[in-house]
Amino acid sequence: MASARSAARWHWKTPSVIPGFGLTLGFTLAYLTLIILIPLAGLAWRSASLGWSDFVRLVLDPRTLGALKVSFSTALIAAVVNVIFGVVTAWVLVRYNFPGRRIVDAIVDLPFAIPTAVAGIALTAIYAPNGLLGSHLAPLGIKVAYTPLGIIVALIAIGLPFVVRTVQPVMQEISREVEEAAASLGASRLQTIFRVILPGLTPAILTGFALALARGIGEYGSVIFIAGNIPFVSEIAPLLIVIRLEEFDYGAATAIATVMLVISFLMLFLINFIQAWSRRRFGHAQ
Amino acid sequence: MRNEHFRNPISETAPVRWALILAVLAFLALFVLLPLLVVFTQAFREGWSAYFSALGEPDAVSAIRLTLLVAAIAVPANLIFGLAASWAIAKFDFKGKAFLITLIDLPFSVSPVISGLVYVLLFGANSVLGPFLKSHGLQVVFAVPGIVLATIFVTFPFVARELIPLMQEQGTGDEEAAISLGANGWQAFWYVTLPNIKWGLLYGVLLCNARAMGEFGAVSVVSGHIRGLTNTMPLHVEILYNDYNIVGAFAVASLLALLALLTLVLRTILETQYGSELSATQKH
Amino acid sequence: MEIRVEKIRKEFDLYPALHDVSLKIESGELIALLGPSGSGKTTLLRLIAGLEQPTLGRIFFGEEDASYKTVQERNVGFVFQHYALFRHMNVAQNVAFGLTVRPRHQRPPKAEIRRRALELLDMMQLTGLEKRFPNQLSGGQRQRVALARAMAIEPRVLLLDEPFGALDAKVRKELRRWLREFHDRTGHTTVFVTHDQEEALELADRVVVMSQGKIEQVGSSDDVYDRPNSPFVFSFIGESANLPVSVIDGTVHFHGQSTGLAAQRDGEAHLFFRPQDVSLVEEGPGLSGPVTSSRRLAGTRIAEVELGSAKSPCHVEIEVPLDASVSNGTTLAFRPTRWKLFY
Numbered sequence: 001m002a003s004a005r006s007a008a009r010w011h012w013k014t015p016s017v018i019p020g021f022g023l024t025l026g027f028t029l030a031y032l033t034l035i036i037l038i039p040l041a042g043l044a045w046r047s048a049s050l051g052w053s054d055f056v057r058l059v060l061d062p063r064t065l066g067a068l069k070v071s072f073s074t075a076l077i078a079a080v081v082n083v084i085f086g087v088v089t090a091w092v093l094v095r096y097n098f099p100g101r102r103i104v105d106a107i108v109d110l111p112f113a114i115p116t117a118v119a120g121i122a123l124t125a126i127y128a129p130n131g132l133l134g135s136h137l138a139p140l141g142i143k144v145a146y147t148p149l150g151i152i153v154a155l156i157a158i159g160l161p162f163v164v165r166t167v168q169p170v171m172q173e174i175s176r177e178v179e180e181a182a183a184s185l186g187a188s189r190l191q192t193i194f195r196v197i198l199p200g201l202t203p204a205i206l207t208g209f210a211l212a213l214a215r216g217i218g219e220y221g222s223v224i225f226i227a228g229n230i231p232f233v234s235e236i237a238p239l240l241i242v243i244r245l246e247e248f249d250y251g252a253a254t255a256i257a258t259v260m261l262v263i264s265f266l267m268l269f270l271i272n273f274i275q276a277w278s279r280r281r282f283g284h285a286q
Numbered sequence: 287m288r289n290e291h292f293r294n295p296i297s298e299t300a301p302v303r304w305a306l307i308l309a310v311l312a313f314l315a316l317f318v319l320l321p322l323l324v325v326f327t328q329a330f331r332e333g334w335s336a337y338f339s340a341l342g343e344p345d346a347v348s349a350i351r352l353t354l355l356v357a358a359i360a361v362p363a364n365l366i367f368g369l370a371a372s373w374a375i376a377k378f379d380f381k382g383k384a385f386l387i388t389l390i391d392l393p394f395s396v397s398p399v400i401s402g403l404v405y406v407l408l409f410g411a412n413s414v415l416g417p418f419l420k421s422h423g424l425q426v427v428f429a430v431p432g433i434v435l436a437t438i439f440v441t442f443p444f445v446a447r448e449l450i451p452l453m454q455e456q457g458t459g460d461e462e463a464a465i466s467l468g469a470n471g472w473q474a475f476w477y478v479t480l481p482n483i484k485w486g487l488l489y490g491v492l493l494c495n496a497r498a499m500g501e502f503g504a505v506s507v508v509s510g511h512i513r514g515l516t517n518t519m520p521l522h523v524e525i526l527y528n529d530y531n532i533v534g535a536f537a538v539a540s541l542l543a544l545l546a547l548l549t550l551v552l553r554t555i556l557e558t559q560y561g562s563e564l565s566a567t568q569k570h
Numbered sequence: 571m572e573i574r575v576e577k578i579r580k581e582f583d584l585y586p587a588l589h590d591v592s593l594k595i596e597s598g599e600l601i602a603l604l605g606p607s608g609s610g611k612t613t614l615l616r617l618i619a620g621l622e623q624p625t626l627g628r629i630f631f632g633e634e635d636a637s638y639k640t641v642q643e644r645n646v647g648f649v650f651q652h653y654a655l656f657r658h659m660n661v662a663q664n665v666a667f668g669l670t671v672r673p674r675h676q677r678p679p680k681a682e683i684r685r686r687a688l689e690l691l692d693m694m695q696l697t698g699l700e701k702r703f704p705n706q707l708s709g710g711q712r713q714r715v716a717l718a719r720a721m722a723i724e725p726r727v728l729l730l731d732e733p734f735g736a737l738d739a740k741v742r743k744e745l746r747r748w749l750r751e752f753h754d755r756t757g758h759t760t761v762f763v764t765h766d767q768e769e770a771l772e773l774a775d776r777v778v779v780m781s782q783g784k785i786e787q788v789g790s791s792d793d794v795y796d797r798p799n800s801p802f803v804f805s806f807i808g809e810s811a812n813l814p815v816s817v818i819d820g821t822v823h824f825h826g827q828s829t830g831l832a833a834q835r836d837g838e839a840h841l842f843f844r845p846q847d848v849s850l851v852e853e854g855p856g857l858s859g860p861v862t863s864s865r866r867l868a869g870t871r872i873a874e875v876e877l878g879s880a881k882s883p884c885h886v887e888i889e890v891p892l893d894a895s896v897s898n899g900t901t902l903a904f905r906p907t908r909w910k911l912f913y
Binding site: 175177178180181182183184185186187188191195196199200202281282 | 619620621640641642645646647648650651652654655656657658659667668671672703705716719720722723
Binding site: 012013014016017018019020021023024025027028031032035036037038039040042043046085088089091092095096098102103104105106107108109110111112113114115116117118119121122123125126132153156157160176179180183184189192211214215217218219220221225237238239241242245250253254257260261264267268272 | 493
């Protein structure tokens with residue numbers, strides 16, 4: 001009996017009367033391996049076969065570094081803007097009742113559903129020097145399209161829902177008792193927001209920020225139309241991959257892609273770390 | 287006697303409230319609604335006939351046809367995967383589950399360009415498999431199979447991501463009850479699980495479909511941009527736009543924008559009707 | 571701090587939650603607001619705290635009119651039903667919160683804040699837990715952290731909403747005794763809300779019995795148990811029997827039969843008495859009927875007796891001596907020794 005129990009403890013799956021575990025997990029793993037893991041492993045293998053010195057040379061190429069810098073810095077700025085407006089948007093949607101709230105809530109999802117290329121050409125039409133807003137900004141000396149500012153505008157437009165949709169459900173669960181407790185202890189409304197509500201939302205906000213940042217670094221379709229794509233100024237890393245591919249320079253494309261993939265993995269690791277930390281600290285998942 | 291100036295201790299004052307609402311509305315109008323509006327105004331700027339003749343152009347028609355074909359393969363594939371993955375993850379407890387969910391989420395944080403690149407490296411002319419495929423007359427890259435694969439990669443998590451939280455929330459009690467009453471696994475799924483998740487499933491499929499039809503970066507890398515052959519709608523938009531055919535580009539773009547709008551309208555309807563059966567905690 | 575509530579009315583979306591309630595709470599008193607759910611007891615507590623706005627009426631803290639004061643200005647210690655601890659702060663930070671958010675010129679220095687937080691934790695027997703986070707504490711510990719946090723701001727009055735509601739029976743009993751001792755030691759004016767009559771009667775100096783947005787009775791435990799002033803209080807607190815009777819010529823009649831009880835005023839009325847306040851009678855007027863069931867309850871025996879006609883029977887429970895013969899069908903005759911009529 002004792003041995004049977006200890007054997008059960010070592011089992012990697014909790015027994016269940018529901019059938020289909022082998023079939024569904026087997027299919028899931030096979031499909032995941034074929035579609036995602038083998039192709040990604042192929043990239044890693046091609047990158048490894050470049051050899052270390054070649055890889056370093058390709059990554060440290062000034063144009064590559066410039067593109068990575070443009071991608072990273074614009075994504076960072078856009079993610080910061082998205083965190084601020086995303087948290088405010090989530091707050092307005094969760095806390096306030098106003099006519100059309102449901103519609104606004106649906107509109108937040110639009111960047112998820114709208115194709116990136118469509119967003120890209122539309123934003124360009126708006127911010128080009130002869131565009132809807134661009135023609136009013138040009139006399140003021142503000143150029144948006146064909147500059148890094150244009151990239152930031154595009155990344156803000158596509159990144160908002162990542163923050164809103166991560167923060168919103170956690171915000172919904174804040175009990176009014178906690179806010180009333182802060183008020184009864186003498187905290188002003190601003191103190192309650194900045195010392196009680198926002199710190200409680202920190203894991204969700206960081207997760208949303210990391211998601212928006214990861215998406216921004218890798219974004220292609222919405223950016224290339226508005227960016228102007230000037231090397232060292234407004235050329236993003238994904239575009240440089242495409243350019244190298246078109247030049248049949250597979251080595252350079254692979255090297256840039258590997259660096260970007262590592263950044264993605266780091267972000268994913270960071271997100272999972274935040275989630276695990278918040279589960280431990282606050283005793284519930286996001 | 288009524289205390290008119292009482293402040294609700296857990297809300298902002300009305301002016302602050304309205305200022306925040308207006309700020310959000312302005313932000314969304316500027317970054318989300320205005321681009322959508324511009325798509326349609328540009329598409330129709332030379333009138334209805336120009337719009338429809340742009341859509342009736344042979345290359346546009348073949349792009350639309352290819353996009354439909356790609357979605358018709360990619361969406362069912364990811365639907366079956368999503369059902370299998372969510373069944374395994376939500377109905378059972380096993381080690382490494384969190385890691386598996388992370389892997390399923392992986393395509394969300396991979397650049398679409400990389401999603402295309404990996405298939406070029408795997409099946410392209412100078413890959414290991416390239417010569418083998420060529421000698422058997424199979425072409426994956428710069429052909430429809432590559433486009434389908436890249437689309438599947440990019441839209442991989444959508445259905446699973448929608449279903450996993452929903453099915454986890456519903457637990458295993460219903461299925462266990464069905465099994466104890468003599469149902470087999472398929473019957474438990476068909477009569478007990480599916481009715482509970484159908485609206486979430488529908489939304490997952492709709493979103494997956496919208497993304498599949500609209501995918502640009504990944505498809506752009508594997509397609510080779512052969513007009514009339516390997517051009518999907520988003521790629522055709524790019525070509526027309528670069529040719530300064532603005533009406534044509536925005537006309538095709540307007541179809542995709544319409545699809546996105548339709549997806550969200552359906553979602554809003556589903557959420558109003560069946561709010562509790564749609565998970566509120568999705569992230570994409 | 572003495573608290574006066576004057577003719578408070580509170581309406582939620584035109585549905586009244588409190589009807590013109592007035593109450594005076596003496597300084598240093600421990601008061602229970604007792605009532606079923608929906609009686610308005612929590613609303614009254616929240617109005618005193620300033621978490622709700624009265625539709626009409628005034629609230630005084632001592633001589634000061636607090637009706638227009640915000641919750642921040644009222645300086646009350648409020649302990650919430652689910653404690654409402656800040657889950658991203660550890661125990662010490664939770665307790666110190668009220669002091670750290672004070673405006674700079676009123677804020678004690680950091681070391682002083684910390685000293686006071688630790689002192690309170692010591693008083694609450696929570697020493698050593700100051701670095702823990704709320705989700706690492708038991709229910710009873712959370713409750714005491716919430717109390718320490720409320721006490722840290724040196725409140726003028728301590729308000730507790732269902733303070734033991736979320737705890738299991740054993741911890742609840744312990745904390746109840748502990749709260750009584752704590753109150754006796756600190757002498758704070760304390761108001762707590764409960765739906766548990768045992769808790770209210772055991773703990774409070776005075777009990778405020780509420781029903782449907784009105785105060786039914788205010789009094790000591792003895793007052794509300796022994797001298798209930800309304801049918802509601804009589805039936806809400808303790809066990810009771812209720813019979814429709816008529817008073818004819820100064821004598822209480824039930825189903826046309828005299829019960830031998832004398833009353834001042836003639837008319838239709840309801841007769842209330844408690845199961846233990848009866849004596850069995852051999853002869854003479856009284857209430858009588860067949861026993862329909864009986865059961866042993868700790869040191870006593872309870873018999874259920876069917877009174878009145880077979881068409882419209884009234885079942886009442888009475889306490890009988892352990893040695894009484896109460897097999898089913900036996901006819902029992904009894905007369906209430908303490909009772910009350912409500913016309």
